[in-house]
Amino acid sequence: MKVELVSFIGDSAAVSAITTLTYNCPCSAFFEPHAIGRLKLVDKGAINTSTKGAKHVELGHMQFLPGKAARSGVDANGDGKFNFHNVADPLASTANFLTGKS
Numbered sequence: 770m771k772v773e774l775v776s777f778i779g780d781s782a783a784v785s786a787i788t789t790l791t792y793n794c795p796c797s798a799f800f801e802p803h804a805i806g807r808l809k810l811v812d813k814g815a816i817n818t819s820t821k822g823a824k825h826v827e828l829g830h831m832q833f834l835p836g837k838a839a840r841s842g843v844d845a846n847g848d849g850k851f852n853f854h855n856v857a858d859p860l861a862s863t864a865n866f867l868t869g870k871s
Contacts, residue, residue: 778829778854783822784811787835790826800826806836815842815851829853831863841866 784807791797791804803826810816815838822828828838830853842851845861852858 778832779821779823779827781822781824782818783807783816783820783826783828783835784818786822786824787826803834803836806834806839809839810835810842810851813839813850815853820853829859830856831859833859833862837866838862 787800787804787807791800794800807816807826811818816828820828823832827834833841833853838851838853841862843858843861843865844851845857846852846855851862
């Protein structure tokens, strides 16, 4: 079985988008833990200021919210970090999230 993932996964600046939503949105309380998760992902080297994501802060092929990715992200291909843009890490991370263990 061949797994094909979409080629377009967002064009918004991932770090600044979540910061803006956390600061200037009627639902800012919802976005606050995801802003913290996003900063943890920056700290781990999983994303940086040039990382692109969806307009509402989702990242990668599986469109993870950053707080969920920070808790459920798995380095499935063994390169030392969780990468939103390869196939193995997002699929393994989705499985990890769905098991409810993270």
